Amino acid sequence: MSEDSYHIYVDAKKQPFSMNLREIWAYRDLIWLFTKRTFKLIYKQTVLGPLWIILSPLFTSIVYTVIFGKIAELSTDGIPQFLFYMTGNALWSFFGGSLSQTSVAFISNAHVYSKVYFPRLTIPISNVISSAIQLLIHMVLIVCLIVFYTAKGMLHPNLAYLPALIPVLLFTAVLSFGIGTMVSSLTTKYRDLNFLVGFGLRLWMYASPVIYPVTQVGNGVLRNALLWNPMTAPMEMFRFVLLGAGTVRWQSVLSTVLFASAALVLGIMLFRRAEKTFVDTI
Amino acid sequence: MEDSRKVMIRLNGIGKVYRLGQIGNGTLQSDLQSWWAKVRGREDPNAMIGQVRRLEGDRFIALENIDLTVRKGERLGIIGGNGAGKSTLLKIITRITAPTTGHMDLYGKVTSMLEVGTGFHSEMTGRENVYLNGSILGMTKKQTDEMLDEIIEFSEVRDFIDTPVKRYSSGMYVKLAFAVAAHLKSDIVIMDEVLAVGDLAFQSKCIRKMLDASRDEDRTILYVSHNMETVRRLCSRCIVLDEGRLVYDGETEEAIRYYSEYLMKQAMEERDASTYVRRDRNITGLCRIEDVYAHETDVPQDGTLSFDVSVQCACSVERMILRLVVSNDAGMIVGMTFSESIRCEEGRNDLRFRFPVHPLAAGRYVCDLVLCEFEEDRQTRHDFVSKILAFTVTENRTYFGNAWKFRSWGNVKLEEVSAERKAHE
CATH class of the missing domain: 3.40.50.300 (P-loop containing nucleotide triphosphate hydrolases)
Incomplete structure (x- = not known):
């Protein structure tokens, strides 16, 4: 059994600001089980099962290629259209999926949260991890395409910058986690925000260089606004490394770092506050 | 000390x-x-x-x-x-x-069972749920591994451990959940x-x-x-x-x-039904129990508890019935009975009820009163007042030498069983 030093102190007056990383670490098995559960449940009672993880981005990319590539004839910086949309869609799905899942962390798990204690942050963390795993699966497909196009000489990826993908993915994860936890804390009082997340994410996607490159947007206010979008830098950097074409400006990088850090701090602060008593209000 | x-x-x-x-x-x-x-x-x-x-x-x-x-x-x-x-x-x-x-x-380390099967997911198998439930309750995977056999043994559902729990009966569900919780190292x-x-x-x-x-x-x-x-x-x-x-x-x-x-004591303190706060119990509130008064709260076993109830009605009701839910002094429900149906006019109605207490063994009881309208084969609940009427059943008799044993016999005295010696043909 647990050691003699085991001691938990709860004071009504003190509001600790900490993630309590040690406790979360102790519950790492739970995070992993939640992640596994997510995958098991999505594909239970489906015929194609996990194949859907590959099929849905495949179909999405085909539709994008037809609509934005062939009909609207948007530029893709000279990159094969299908691959361009595939990468854009993969990173955005990671961001959007993890944000929308974490944003309902409290509401959709209220039945568990209100009956038993475990570190509340385990659920949003596992949400981000399961989105990351989906991204990883998408990447397998993308890497195959990259190899194929590079062999044909149609693509020149900047593989020297490969380590840059780590901060790209990290900041995307942090941004979605921060905003997600913020929203989920506020939704314990105001359910309205849930609807906002749904169409807000869709609008944000069109405001980010997902289906078009930054170069497509001329000069002036629009371009400036686009450069300050915190999702612009990850998007363009991601393509720059993998596909060899992308526009990374200092404003974009600064914006990503600032927004992500602010969202993380604020998100955890609000989450820690909400987790203490949200059971009473939900 | x-x-x-x-x-x-x-x-x-x-x-x-x-x-x-x-x-x-x-x-x-x-x-x-x-x-x-x-x-x-x-x-x-x-x-x-x-x-x-x-x-x-x-x-x-x-x-x-x-x-x-x-x-x-x-x-x-x-x-x-x-x-x-x-x-x-x-x-x-x-x-x-x-x-x-x-x-x-x-x-x-605290583990809780505030509800059985918290975190169980119906689509997942019993085994998967044991792991998930265990780690929600604070066990590591290794600890669950070690306890798994014992948990399955205790739960009595070994044959179904790899079946999704949505196919379980509620009894099996509970057994498995308790087994997990009971084997926690906390x-x-x-x-x-x-x-x-x-x-x-x-x-x-x-x-x-x-x-x-x-x-x-x-x-x-x-x-x-x-x-x-x-x-x-x-x-x-x-x-x-x-x-x-x-x-x-x-x-x-x-x-x-x-x-x-x-x-x-709470019930005895002649709680005023008119100011008593109703908890939400699906009542219309059209007719309200305003006052309850028992003439004598000590009733002999062969006697009758008679009590007056005044009911305030917003409309006339052809067939009003009063339901009595009787609990014993430990708060456990003992039984229920209805009054005959009675007409209520719009406004104040003073009603008297007589409840023969002979099925109840000696002891102290308290009643919830539910005011219902009976109409076209169904009841409409107009008012519900809990623990409003208390009384004591007194009794001296013994049962072939034994006093009534509540702990083993309960509170209700069933009808006596007739016995006779069979005549030889």
């Missing part, structure tokens, strides 16, 4: 206050609605009406200044009426919600009436398991229940909560006596 055992839980001045606005309003829209109503000086459309007594402005005091120390190996029972604050107390100790005042020390186990479910044999098995755990592993157990029988069997010490305050702390049998006396 200092207790030398190690302190496991210490609460100092723990209190919990709910803000009423917080409970009802879930959307921005209704908050704006409330705000707009306030601006115009209207009544808040989202206010909760007539639900609670411990109100202070817009605040509801669920728990007040609780001091409690629980030591290693103790099995503490927590009893009290509905809304006394038992669940809130458990939720604070299990850290599901935070207290509003005071502070708390926990010197051991210092403090908190249970909220989980033993109420499942068959009797399994219930006994669970209590034995908990007793063993407390004896052999020095586990501390906190148990909340309305079932005094299981409290008696399991608990070594008991506290009684009333309206958010700790009113008794001591030996189990004493606590149960204290609680039943308190229940009776």
